[in-house]
Amino acid sequence: MAQGLRAHGYKLTAQRLAVLQVMQEGNELLTPAEVLDRGRKIHSRLGMTTVYRTLELLRELGFVRRVHGAEGCRAYAQAREQDGHHLVCQACRRVVDFPCSGLNELIEQTARRTGFSVESHLLELAGLCPACQ
Amino acid sequence: MAQGLRAHGYKLTAQRLAVLQVMQEGNELLTPAEVLDRGRKIHSRLGMTTVYRTLELLRELGFVRRVHGAEGCRAYAQAREQDGHHLVCQACRRVVDFPCSGLNELIEQTARRTGFSVESHLLELAGLCPACQ
DNA sequence: TTCCAAATGAAAGGGTTTTTCAATTGGCCG
DNA sequence: CGGCCAATTGAAAAACCCTTTCATTTGGAA
Numbered sequence: 436m437a438q439g440l441r442a443h444g445y446k447l448t449a450q451r452l453a454v455l456q457v458m459q460e461g462n463e464l465l466t467p468a469e470v471l472d473r474g475r476k477i478h479s480r481l482g483m484t485t486v487y488r489t490l491e492l493l494r495e496l497g498f499v500r501r502v503h504g505a506e507g508c509r510a511y512a513q514a515r516e517q518d519g520h521h522l523v524c525q526a527c528r529r530v531v532d533f534p535c536s537g538l539n540e541l542i543e544q545t546a547r548r549t550g551f552s553v554e555s556h557l558l559e560l561a562g563l564c565p566a567c568q
Numbered sequence: 569m570a571q572g573l574r575a576h577g578y579k580l581t582a583q584r585l586a587v588l589q590v591m592q593e594g595n596e597l598l599t600p601a602e603v604l605d606r607g608r609k610i611h612s613r614l615g616m617t618t619v620y621r622t623l624e625l626l627r628e629l630g631f632v633r634r635v636h637g638a639e640g641c642r643a644y645a646q647a648r649e650q651d652g653h654h655l656v657c658q659a660c661r662r663v664v665d666f667p668c669s670g671l672n673e674l675i676e677q678t679a680r681r682t683g684f685s686v687e688s689h690l691l692e693l694a695g696l697c698p699a700c701q
Numbered sequence: 702t703t704c705c706a707a708a709t710g711a712a713a714g715g716g717t718t719t720t721t722c723a724a725t726t727g728g729c730c731g
Numbered sequence: 732c733g734g735c736c737a738a739t740t741g742a743a744a745a746a747c748c749c750t751t752t753c754a755t756t757t758g759g760a761a
Contacts, residue, residue, distance in 0.1 A: 446727050446738060467717085482741040487718065503690065508641035509717085522684055533678045541670040542693060549664050550698035551655055557636065557692040560675060565683035579707060579758050600749085615710040620749070642748085 436498050443496060453478035454489040458499050464510045464528040502530070502559060522560040526567035533560075569631050576629060586611035587622040591632055597643045597661040635663070635692060657697035664697070 436455050437447060445451070453474040457465070465473075467486050474481045490511050493499045500514040502521050512521055516532035523530050538558060546553045569588050570580060578584070586607040590598070598606075600619050607614045623644050626632045633647040635654050645654055649665035656663050671691060679686045 448727070448739065450740070480741085483717095484719080484741055485739080488739090503636040503641060507717095508636060522678060522682060522686070524684065525687065531682050531684065533682065537674040537677065538671075541674075544670065545655060545666045545693060546695070549655060549666065551657065551664065551693070551695045552701055553655070553693050553695040554658065555694045557690065557694075559690040560678065560684070560686045561688045561690075562679070562684045562686040568685055581708065581758070583709070613710085617710055617750080618708080621708085640748095 436493075439496055439498060440492075445492070449478045450474075450481050450485045451489050451492075453481055454486060455493070455498075458490075458493065458511065458513050462513055462515075462530050464502055464504065464512050464523055464530055466507065466510050470511070503557070504559070504561060520558040520560070522562065524564035524567055525561050526563055529564050529566075531564070569626075572629055572631060573625075578625070582611045583607075583614050583618045584622050584625075586614055587619060588626070588631075591623075591626065591644065591646050595646055595648075595663050597635055597637065597645050597656055597663050599640065599643050603644070636690070637692070637694060653691045653693070655693040655695065657700055658694050659696055659700035662697050662699075666693075 436459060437452060440447060440451060440455075454470060456477055457470050457473040467483070467490060470490065471481065471483055471486045474486060490499060494501060494511070497514060497517070499511045500521060502510045502512050502523060504510060504523055505525070512523075512530040514532065516534050519532040519534050521530050522533055535556075535558065538556065542553050542556060545551075569592060570585060573580060573584060573588075587603060589610055590603050590606045600616070600623060603623065604614065604616055604619045607619060623632060627634060627644070630647060630650070632644045633654060635643045635645050635656060637643060637656055638658070645656075645663040647665065649667050652665040652667050654663050655666055668689075668691065671689065675686050675689060678684075
């Protein structure tokens with residue numbers, strides 16, 4: 436992920452590396468405030484503004500994805516699957532990626548029926564992970 | 569929809585009827601602020617607080633649904649399909665409902681693979697409507 | 702008509718996200 | 732290695748959005 440930043444011409448600052456590490460070390464859903472808290476344990480001089488900016492940057496690069504769960508609409512999780520979606524545990528906030536294959540048929544069918552051209556889609560599942568059931 | 573409110577024991581106030589009418593008269597995506605603006609043309613004494621409360625009430629009753637689009641995460645649209653999802657035009661914000669049948673297979677497959685029990689899902693499509701293409 | 706629980710909205714409160722701008726810094730280049 | 736500069740940062744302020752509070756109003760049952 437760090438190499439990814441590099442490759443796109445972004446500087447590898449201590450702040451970015453801290454946010455990166457936070458997003459990589461678990462697979463939980465994290466709000467910007469939580470990322471700030473955890474990030475400060477890695478690099479004490481880390482500001483809220485930078486957290487917001489870095490999370491959006493990582494999202495643009497496809498390293499993290501936003502999750503619109505029940506608990507507020509601004510949370511981020513690591514994107515492990517390329518072009519995948521999230522399945523979130525409502526109890527422990529653990530996140531699992533799953534591929535979006537199988538959705539295409541439904542999308543095409545809907546596009547045909549409505550005449551819309553579908554350009555993007557958002558799919559999220561919520562439930563209980565094996566440990567929390 | 570008004571009868572629905574009645575049936576659930578809610579009072580039919582002028583404010584609720586105004587919000588209701590706003591949500592019924594188009595099939596656009598509307599933010600609470602937009603609902604307030606339009607609602608005030610129908611009933612000038614309408615407050616922001618009531619708009620928020622009424623939209624949530626209508627959502628609980630299944631008359632409207634929240635949409636988490638690109639442009640902010642709090643918008644509402646009329647729910648025409650029972651238990652359906654939204655397809656939003658990115659240009660004109662027109663909204664079309666589509667049934668969620670066909671998604672169940674994907675959900676079950678994902679549940680089996682991950683061991684999660686899936687309790688809810690969120691699916692939204694975005695694109696261009698026939699007129700805007 | 703009377704009455705009261707339900708409903709309302711203005712204002713205050715609270716939290717989150719963005720903007721601004723002066724100071725800092727990563728990393729290219731000589 | 733050291734200088735340089737555009738990229739980056741963060742504190743503070745501003746902007747935004749949503750919820751709570753509470754005194755007042757009101758729908759509709761009796």
